[in-house]
Amino acid sequence: MVADVTDENSSANTFTCRICGGTVRQWFDFGPQPISNAFHHPGDAVAGIRYDLVVGICESCTMVQQRHECPRESMFRPDYPYRASGSALMRKHFEQVAERLLMTELTGPDPLVVEIGSNDGVMLRTIRAAGVRHLGVDPSRDAAEVAAAEGIRVRVDFFEQSTAASIRAAEGPADVVFSANTFSHVPYVDGVLRGVAELLAPAGVFVFEDRYLGDIVANSSFDQLYDEHFYLFAARSVREMVARFGLELVDVEHLDVHGGSLRYSVARAGARAPSPAVRDLLEQENRQGLAELSTYEEFAARIEAIRYDLVALLQRLRADGKRVVGYGATSRSATVTNYCGIGPDLVPFVCDSTPEKQGRLSPGSGIPVRPQEEFSRPYPDYALLFAWNHAEEIMSNEREFSEQGGRWIRYVPTVRVL
Numbered sequence: 001m002v003a004d005v006t007d008e009n010s011s012a013n014t015f016t017c018r019i020c021g022g023t024v025r026q027w028f029d030f031g032p033q034p035i036s037n038a039f040h041h042p043g044d045a046v047a048g049i050r051y052d053l054v055v056g057i058c059e060s061c062t063m064v065q066q067r068h069e070c071p072r073e074s075m076f077r078p079d080y081p082y083r084a085s086g087s088a089l090m091r092k093h094f095e096q097v098a099e100r101l102l103m104t105e106l107t108g109p110d111p112l113v114v115e116i117g118s119n120d121g122v123m124l125r126t127i128r129a130a131g132v133r134h135l136g137v138d139p140s141r142d143a144a145e146v147a148a149a150e151g152i153r154v155r156v157d158f159f160e161q162s163t164a165a166s167i168r169a170a171e172g173p174a175d176v177v178f179s180a181n182t183f184s185h186v187p188y189v190d191g192v193l194r195g196v197a198e199l200l201a202p203a204g205v206f207v208f209e210d211r212y213l214g215d216i217v218a219n220s221s222f223d224q225l226y227d228e229h230f231y232l233f234a235a236r237s238v239r240e241m242v243a244r245f246g247l248e249l250v251d252v253e254h255l256d257v258h259g260g261s262l263r264y265s266v267a268r269a270g271a272r273a274p275s276p277a278v279r280d281l282l283e284q285e286n287r288q289g290l291a292e293l294s295t296y297e298e299f300a301a302r303i304e305a306i307r308y309d310l311v312a313l314l315q316r317l318r319a320d321g322k323r324v325v326g327y328g329a330t331s332r333s334a335t336v337t338n339y340c341g342i343g344p345d346l347v348p349f350v351c352d353s354t355p356e357k358q359g360r361l362s363p364g365s366g367i368p369v370r371p372q373e374e375f376s377r378p379y380p381d382y383a384l385l386f387a388w389n390h391a392e393e394i395m396s397n398e399r400e401f402s403e404q405g406g407r408w409i410r411y412v413p414t415v416r417v418l
C-alpha cells in the first residue's frame, strides 16, 4: 500500500538525501508504524496501512529525514481529525503570531497573507478579524470547513508550485507566506519552495514554525518522529535547503510550543540582512553536535532505554492491579505505543478532548479514544501523559486527580512517575 521511492544508491544503512542528493546515514529504525492520525473505526481501510519509520542524517546538508514516504493522501485525508485549536495555549500562541504579523509585515497597502496548512483557521481567524486579505490552503476538507464557517477564505488543496502559481495569478504576490507544523510534513519540499519563491512579493517573507531538532535531541523526545514529520528541521539544514531556491534564512526564534519549536523567517536572497540570532544558533548547533552522526547514535541508545523502562513500569503496574489511562490521543502517541508495543492490555483507553477522535481506535495499538470527561469516572491510579507538551495546561486542569492521589507518568526525557 505504501509506495517507496526508487533509490538506486540505497544500501542497508544509507539512502539518498531528498534535499541535496547526498548520502543519508540511517540512525534509527522504529519498525512498522501506522498512519499517526488514523484514528479509526474497526475495519476502516486506513487502519491497515503500515510503513517503516526509519530516520537518518545527510552527511552533506545535515538534514534529518525519513527513509520511506507515506502517500500524502493517506495522511491528510478529507476527515483528518487533528484540530490546531484544541489547546488554549495554541490558540493564544497563534493569536499572538497573527498580531505580530499584522504589526510588522502586513502594514502596506492591501497586504496579502497565504497560510500553508491552515487547518481550522486558528491563525487566520485573527487576520480575518483585522480585515486583512488572506487565503488558507489545506487539503483536509473537514478542518477547512471549520475555518470557512468563520468566514476565513480557504482553498482545499495541497500547496505546491501549481497551487502557488494560480494563487499569484488570482490574488497577486503575497507579503507573507506562513506555515506552522506543516512544511516538514511533505517530502517534496522542492515543489513547496518553488511555489513560495513564485508567490512571495520581492520584499515578502516566508515564516514557518516547526518542532526543533535541537530540542528533540536534547529532550530525547523520540515521539516527535512519526509519518507526518518527514524532516526534522534545524537552522543549519534549513539554511542550506532554502538557499537552493534563491532564498535566505534571515531570522530564527525559539518557541516553547510543541515541546520546543523554531520559527524560521526566510526572504529572497539579499533582500534582508540576517539577524545575529541566525549566527548564534548555528554556533549553538555546532556545540550541540547536531551535524554529527555520533550525537544520533547516543540518542538511539536513549530511545531504547526509554522503551525498556516504560514497558517495565506499565507491566509492573498491571501486575499490581493498578489502572492506567492515557492522556491525549496525540499523533506522537502512535510512535510510543507502536514502537514500545503498548496496547489496551496495558493502557485500556486514552482520553482526549477532540470530538473527531473520540469513539475511535488509536492507530496500530487499537487503544480506544474516549472523551476527556471519562478521565474522572472514576480517576485511574496513573495517567500516562502522551500530550506532554501541554503538561502545564493539563496538569493544572486536572489538579483534582493529583490531589486525590493520582500519579502522572512521563517518558521524556526519561521515564518517571510524578
Ligand code: TYD
Binding pocket: 082, 086, 087, 088, 258, 327, 328, 329, 330, 331, 332, 333, 351, 352, 353, 354, 372, 387, 389, 390, 393, 394, 397
Ligand atoms: P498535540 O499537542 O497537537 O500533539 P500531536 O502533534 O502529537 O498530535 O495534540 C494534543 C492532543 O491532546 C490533542 O488531541 C488534544 C488533546 N488534549 C486534551 O485532550 N486535553 C487537553 O487539555 C489538551 C491541552 C489537549
Ligand code: ZN
Binding pocket: 017, 018, 019, 020, 021, 022, 023, 058, 059, 060, 061, 062, 063
Ligand atoms: Zn542532503
